Amino acid sequence: MISESSLEKLKILAGAAKYDVSCASSGTQRSNTKGGIGNASAWGICHSFTEDGRCVSLLKIMLSNYCIYDCAYCINRKSNEIPRTSFTPDEIAKLTIEFYRRNYIEGLFLSSGVLVNPDHTMERMVSVAKLLRTEHRYNGYIHLKAIPGASPQLIADAGRWADRLSVNIEIPTENNLKLLAPDKDFKSVLEPMKIISANILESKAERKIHRNAPLFSPAGQSTQLIIGATDDTDHTILKLSSALYSRRDLKRVYYSGYIPVNSYDTRLPALIAPPLRREHRLYQADWLLRFYGFGSQEIVNAENPNLDLELDPKVSWALRNPHLFPIDINKADPAMLLRIPGIGTRSVPLILLARQHQRLNSTHLKKLGVVMKRARYFITCNELRSQNIQELKPELVRQLLLEKKAIGNDGAVQLKLFHPMMPALR
Amino acid sequence: MNVFSFDNTFEGLLTLIFESYRQGRFPDEILSGEGSQCILFGSTIIVETDDRKAERVWKGIISHSSEENAHRIYRVFLADIRDTPLLLAKFICFTIDSVKNEETNFAEPLVLEVHKLHQKVCKEAHRVQMFVRFQKTVEASYYASFAPMYDVLPLCIPHFRDRYADQSWIIYDLKRNYGFLYDLKNVSRVVFDELRVNTQNGQLHSALLAEDEILFQKLWKQYYRSICIQERKNDKVHRQLLPKRFWKYLPEKGIL
Numbered sequence: 001m002i003s004e005s006s007l008e009k010l011k012i013l014a015g016a017a018k019y020d021v022s023c024a025s026s027g028t029q030r031s032n033t034k035g036g037i038g039n040a041s042a043w044g045i046c047h048s049f050t051e052d053g054r055c056v057s058l059l060k061i062m063l064s065n066y067c068i069y070d071c072a073y074c075i076n077r078k079s080n081e082i083p084r085t086s087f088t089p090d091e092i093a094k095l096t097i098e099f100y101r102r103n104y105i106e107g108l109f110l111s112s113g114v115l116v117n118p119d120h121t122m123e124r125m126v127s128v129a130k131l132l133r134t135e136h137r138y139n140g141y142i143h144l145k146a147i148p149g150a151s152p153q154l155i156a157d158a159g160r161w162a163d164r165l166s167v168n169i170e171i172p173t174e175n176n177l178k179l180l181a182p183d184k185d186f187k188s189v190l191e192p193m194k195i196i197s198a199n200i201l202e203s204k205a206e207r208k209i210h211r212n213a214p215l216f217s218p219a220g221q222s223t224q225l226i227i228g229a230t231d232d233t234d235h236t237i238l239k240l241s242s243a244l245y246s247r248r249d250l251k252r253v254y255y256s257g258y259i260p261v262n263s264y265d266t267r268l269p270a271l272i273a274p275p276l277r278r279e280h281r282l283y284q285a286d287w288l289l290r291f292y293g294f295g296s297q298e299i300v301n302a303e304n305p306n307l308d309l310e311l312d313p314k315v316s317w318a319l320r321n322p323h324l325f326p327i328d329i330n331k332a333d334p335a336m337l338l339r340i341p342g343i344g345t346r347s348v349p350l351i352l353l354a355r356q357h358q359r360l361n362s363t364h365l366k367k368l369g370v371v372m373k374r375a376r377y378f379i380t381c382n383e384l385r386s387q388n389i390q391e392l393k394p395e396l397v398r399q400l401l402l403e404k405k406a407i408g409n410d411g412a413v414q415l416k417l418f419h420p421m422m423p424a425l426r
Numbered sequence: 427m428n429v430f431s432f433d434n435t436f437e438g439l440l441t442l443i444f445e446s447y448r449q450g451r452f453p454d455e456i457l458s459g460e461g462s463q464c465i466l467f468g469s470t471i472i473v474e475t476d477d478r479k480a481e482r483v484w485k486g487i488i489s490h491s492s493e494e495n496a497h498r499i500y501r502v503f504l505a506d507i508r509d510t511p512l513l514l515a516k517f518i519c520f521t522i523d524s525v526k527n528e529e530t531n532f533a534e535p536l537v538l539e540v541h542k543l544h545q546k547v548c549k550e551a552h553r554v555q556m557f558v559r560f561q562k563t564v565e566a567s568y569y570a571s572f573a574p575m576y577d578v579l580p581l582c583i584p585h586f587r588d589r590y591a592d593q594s595w596i597i598y599d600l601k602r603n604y605g606f607l608y609d610l611k612n613v614s615r616v617v618f619d620e621l622r623v624n625t626q627n628g629q630l631h632s633a634l635l636a637e638d639e640i641l642f643q644k645l646w647k648q649y650y651r652s653i654c655i656q657e658r659k660n661d662k663v664h665r666q667l668l669p670k671r672f673w674k675y676l677p678e679k680g681i682l
Contacts, residue, residue, distance in 0.1 A: 004641065007648050014652035032588050039589045046667075047556055048678055050654040053663030060653060098642050099649075101568065101593060102560045137592075259657050274657055353530035364533045 002094050009085050010095075016065040016076050017111055020168070020224060021256045025057040025106035025141045027219030028163045038100060038107075038140030040163060045106050058109035058143060059099055063087055063124055067113030071181035072268055073170065073229050075261040076113045086115075089128040097136050107141025107163070108132070118149035126154060129161035141219075148188040152195050156216075159199050164219040164251070167192045172237050176230040180267055196221045197248045220251035227282060228275040229258040229268055234282065235305040242289055242296035255282045281307040288313055291345055292338045310402060315341045318378055319394040326388040329381040330359050342375030374401065427454045432473040432511070434458040436503050439511055440480035442473045443518050452519060456511040483518070491521050495529045501551075502544050506577040506602075513539060551578040555585055557672045558597060561629065561643075562636040567594040571628030572675060573601040580606075583613055600625060628675040643677040650678035 026044030046055035062076075064086035070077045087095075096108045110128055115121045125144055132138040144162040146155050159165055167189055171177040174186040196217060203216035223244065225237060241253040257279035260271050285307060288294040292314070299313050300306065308316045318325065318341050327340055329351065337348050350368045354360060359382035366372050377389045377397045389397050430446075430453045432438035446452050449471070457470065487496045499514055517540050521528065532538050553574070560568035568590070572579075579599050583606055586597065590608070596616070598605030600623070607616045622631040673679040 002638075002641070002645070007645060010645055010648050011652045014649050018653040018655055032591050035592060037590065037592050041585075045552075045556055048650060048676065049664055049668040050650065051661065051664050052655045052658035053660040053667065054655075054658075055667070056650065056653065059649070061649075095645070099646060101590070102562070102642065102646070103558050103570070104646050140589075257658075259655065276658065350532050354532035357526075357528065357531035358533050360533055367538055368532055 002091060002098070006091065006095070009087060010061075012083050012085050013062045013065060013087060014060065016113075017060045017062045017109075019075065019256065019259065019261070020060065020109075020111060020145075021054070021254045022109065022143070022166060022222055022224060022252070023055050023057045023060070024164075024219075024222070024252060025143075027251055028141065030139055030218075032139050033137065036137035036139050037097070038138050040107070040139070040141050044141075047103065047105055057106045058141065059096055059105045059107070060109040061087070061092065061095075061111070063089070063092060063110060063112040063121075063128070064115055065113050066115055068116070069114055069181070069183045071170075071184070072262060072265045073180055073226055073258065077262065080262065089124060089131055092128050093131045093136060096132060096140075097138065100138070100140055107143070109143040109145075111145040112147070114147060118147045119151055119154060122147045122150035122154040122158065126157045126161065129158065133161050143219075146192045146196065148184060148192060150192065155192055155195050156199055159196060159203075159217040160214060162217055164221060165196050165217045166222045166224070167196070168224040169240075170224060170226050171230055172225050172232045172240050173230070176232060180229065193221065193223070193244075193248055193250075200249070220249065222250060222252040222254065224254040224256055226258050227255050227279050228271065233300075233305040234278075234285070234307045235300040235302070237282065238285055238289070238296040238300055241286060245289060253286060255279050255286070277309050278307070281309060281313060285313045288317075293335055294339075311398070312341075314339070315374065315401060318389075319398055322389045322394050325378045326380045326385075326390065327378060329365065329379050330355050340375055340378050342371035342373070342378075377401075428452060429455045429457065429470045430473055431457040431470050433475050434511075435475060436500055437477055437480040438473060438475040439503060439514060440483040440518075441476050442511075443483045443515060443522075444476075444479040445471065445473055446515070446519070447522075453512060453515050456515060458508075458511055486522055487518060490524065491527045491529045495521065495527075498529075498540070498544050501547050501581065502540055504577045504581065505543055505547050510543070513543070547576050547578060547581075550574050550576045551581040553672070554578055554582045554597075557676060558582075558586075559628075559675060559677055560590075560595060562639045563630065563634050564636055566636065567596070569595070569630055569634075570597045571600050571623055571625075572597065573599065575671075577602060587613055598623075600628065626674060627680055647678050647680075 024044055025040070026042060028040040029042035030040040032039045044057060046057045048056040050056060065076045066084050066086065067076045067078050070079050075082070092108070092110065099105045100107070110125055112121050112125055129142050129144060132142065142162045143164040143166065144158050146158060146165050146167045148167060155165070169189050171180055178185060199216045200220065203214065206213035207215070225240070227237070244250040244253055257274040257276050258271065259274045260268065262268065263270065285299045288299055289296060294317070298317055307313055318339070327336055329337070334348055334352060337343055337351060338345070347369045351360065351365070354364065354368065361381050361383045362372060362376070365375070365381065376386055377392065380388070428451045430442050432442045442453070442456070451471070484496060487499065499518065503510060503514060517536055520536055528534060528537060532541060554572060558570045558572055560570045563569055579597060586595065587608060594609050596605055596607045598618070598621070604615060604617045606613050622634060623629065
């Protein structure tokens, strides 16, 4: 059981799980049951933040870091000589409950290296979730990783106990995936995603008929892509994300800047530092896809296959489409307001409400949280017009925005995107 | 200059509004709590809290705006800073005197100020839900110390009550010296005369801790350290997200 000796195991198995960036505990709203422990909060709760600025919401841990696969980008590949260990399902369940009771965590995120074969591993992971839900009467959040190659029956079992399931694609194109992970192909990753998505749809349909029909992975599914380990462009990456959001109904695609964990492997690029800025821009683009009504082709396309690292993707889009501006703040519809640089999902609802009472000018906008140093070139409001993108031309606006940025920007990348956010338009 | 003084309760503030309208005198200054007889201002109108008068004002706010707006006013009152009573008195009078419902007129400074303070109060309440850390006691109940910037514990109680329904717990506000106790049935307000707590880090006296409490704090700290990716260290963002004022109550940040 849990004792002083668990400290070492925890160190190894948490350390092995840390490269998985998913941390969300949102997407399920569930009250506690009588005599039970825990509930799930729809927007999720972060309970701490690590020194790398990431949120700690779940006990993110591996059941085991033994693995039969040899993926080039993974710290746990079988050819690495690292300390290996496993927790028993009992130990994981106990640790989760004890952490949960102290309000350290919002729930469990369980992953695992592949032991013996995919089915064997998946079965052990499902047993942890079942143990928590039945014996411990636990109603908090559970996120399980679906192991590529596990049988449809086991994935169906997992979805019954878990709030969210995820399968990591990791490498955005099949050729590169085969190159770096010879034991995997796209089918082995995409197949479980398809099964999960089919089960979710089925459960939703059944619940329309019987209110008490069992839920299946109510917080949906997510995946992760590693950025910068291959030569794939942002265009390829965002096209994939966009397809996953619309066709597989994914809740989140996470982007993980590649950290050279196996620098000896020559199939991988030699990086001085992880591509954090590119990762940040991808998250911004992802937000545009999910909450701002953009299509992936508008953000990146064949002529502009990569995101501009110096400016955020919305500004880049606006500079490529000067004919749409300036936009009248007091008249534009919500979808168009959301497309203005410097205006976001927080300020749009405020603008919509406030302009019913009176016409807004730039002082009002500033107080409502609009970033005027960006927005000013793209809007007109209830006052004398200032110089906008039509008069200044996109090239000059770009220069002006970059000059503003140079002041007080030390290159630190904001990771605030890990916060759950409320979409303004649904 | 009209100076009012009240007992610093929410009902007291609503009674104050009632009295303002009755006497036709509106506050320029509001003094709260004991020791508020300030001679400098000449005469002070002392408000005696009256639940029936408060109720009428509460209903008045709802009929002139919305139920949500009335609850928003209550939450802003919990900001518990010197200027809030006067701000709210002005805001309530503005609400009652307006022909239309003005609660979403964010171009009006008074509305925006209340809205912003409301967001701050809600954020602090959310942070209590994030950063409260329970310690298991010898009696197998759970204790947490905290010192929120605003008086937001009352807003967090429903959350904790639902989530930790099968364990008894106490959440204690060290700054305001009161807390809430849940005994598996009811939640009640408690004040301890003598608290066996280290006020530096909120830790209970070691004799009161359950046998395995220190082990789980160590495990949590080990976990916290292990999941940090050194190559991505970002101190600035870390401090923004986890402000230093909370560190002393977090086992993962403490020296153990």
